[in-house]
Amino acid sequence: MSMTISEKILAKSSGNEKVEAGEIVMADIDTAMVHDLTGPLTLQALEKINTNKVWDPDKIVIPFDHQVPADTLDAAKNHQILRKFVKEQGIKNFYDVYEGVCHQVLPEKGHVLPGTIVVGSDSHTCTHGALGAFGTGIGSTDMAMVFATGQLWFKVPETLQFNVTGDLKENVTSKDVILNIIGQIGQDGARYKACEYTGETVQNMDMSDRMVLSNMAIECGGKTGIVPADKITDEYLKNRTTKQYTKFTTDKDAASLEVMDIDVSDLEPQVACPNYVDNVKPASEVEDVEIDQVFIGSCTNGRLKDLEQAARVLKGNKINPGVRTLVIPASRTIYKQALDEGLMDIFVDAGALICNPCCGPCLGGHVGVIGDGEVSLSTSNRNFKGRQGSPEGKVYLSSPIVAAESAITGHITAPEKK
Ligand SMILES: CC(C)[C@H](C(=O)O)[C@@H](O)C(=O)O
Numbered sequence: 001m002s003m004t005i006s007e008k009i010l011a012k013s014s015g016n017e018k019v020e021a022g023e024i025v026m027a028d029i030d031t032a033m034v035h036d037l038t039g040p041l042t043l044q045a046l047e048k049i050n051t052n053k054v055w056d057p058d059k060i061v062i063p064f065d066h067q068v069p070a071d072t073l074d075a076a077k078n079h080q081i082l083r084k085f086v087k088e089q090g091i092k093n094f095y096d097v098y099e100g101v102c103h104q105v106l107p108e109k110g111h112v113l114p115g116t117i118v119v120g121s122d123s124h125t126c127t128h129g130a131l132g133a134f135g136t137g138i139g140s141t142d143m144a145m146v147f148a149t150g151q152l153w154f155k156v157p158e159t160l161q162f163n164v165t166g167d168l169k170e171n172v173t174s175k176d177v178i179l180n181i182i183g184q185i186g187q188d189g190a191r192y193k194a195c196e197y198t199g200e201t202v203q204n205m206d207m208s209d210r211m212v213l214s215n216m217a218i219e220c221g222g223k224t225g226i227v228p229a230d231k232i233t234d235e236y237l238k239n240r241t242t243k244q245y246t247k248f249t250t251d252k253d254a255a256s257l258e259v260m261d262i263d264v265s266d267l268e269p270q271v272a273c274p275n276y277v278d279n280v281k282p283a284s285e286v287e288d289v290e291i292d293q294v295f296i297g298s299c300t301n302g303r304l305k306d307l308e309q310a311a312r313v314l315k316g317n318k319i320n321p322g323v324r325t326l327v328i329p330a331s332r333t334i335y336k337q338a339l340d341e342g343l344m345d346i347f348v349d350a351g352a353l354i355c356n357p358c359c360g361p362c363l364g365g366h367v368g369v370i371g372d373g374e375v376s377l378s379t380s381n382r383n384f385k386g387r388q389g390s391p392e393g394k395v396y397l398s399s400p401i402v403a404a405e406s407a408i409t410g411h412i413t414a415p416e417k418k
């Protein structure tokens, strides 16, 4: 029976030999994540079902990242509630305010393995598909059921496979690839489908670039965003886990498989314009847009490679004084690596502000909120109205390279046209 990667994972986890798209299955969960914002809601739901003990403390991971360190009394209370829960339940995989953004911390610390189901009460849990896992976001009440039973029901998704071919031009990155894909298919183009990224371009990408593709699967409605696990995945996991895992591949004749060919050889740097992630244009077409803030970071583009790319552009240059530029490494490990590589000196000398690893202004609730009429250029994944603060503000999305170029000029700038 031919199946896709998602079907194979859901079959294995539900104890079936085969499953088909559209079928509802009850599956065992391998990893369950809540963070500082969604964890307390899960605990409220757990209380209602009178569960005192979680099914398996070792399969639960709790990173604090959205409001860290606590900036309000409410945030401090949420942190206290979760710290108490972690202690009571004996949860070892707890990462307090210093560690970083959940979708970076989980793979970095070896909590994500190919062929497994990773659920998180956060919509960008699809990021973990980059390691060949079925990673998906779930609601906090569903998470309470997972905490209590270790299981959850899923409707087996169809698969939309993006077969990406061609060499990317200089200064064109995986962020430009995914923005372009979303621009083509629209923000509901993969609704409830498992996005799968294949083809030579993806096979040649490192884990950092793959995570960018998987991270944004939800922005076109994808249930998950899978990259088939391969040697690059093994290499990434080598010093992160000693556990065995299974690398599934999609059978070409799987019934629920739809393939879309994407040639990226001529792709230019892309920008998603307000207020929709599928309002995508070449950066060169929006160069007249002046900006007030640049944010380089988030679970999409806050990794070491992203910081390296931004630093390459900023080195020896000064940021436009009218542009507040926030650099936020996605984790403490990345922060340290960036320090060791001298990237932080480059950022500080250029005039950027470096913040502690966290979600930052990405969802407009913590540091770097934008005001009425202000324009943000951000390497994150969402630009809905009000996403980074004022509903009268505007958010553009781009790669770290475009973001850094634009920080210098003060307006959106396509790299080659500097
Ligand atoms: C706060 C959380 C529930 C939310 C999500 O689910 O994605 C946030 O991380 C986001 O990016 O909007």
Ligand code: SF4
Binding pocket: 066, 101, 102, 103, 122, 124, 298, 299, 300, 358, 359, 360, 362, 363, 380, 381
């Ligand atoms: S960085 Fe942004 S998208 Fe990612 S988890 Fe945090 S708020 Fe959500």
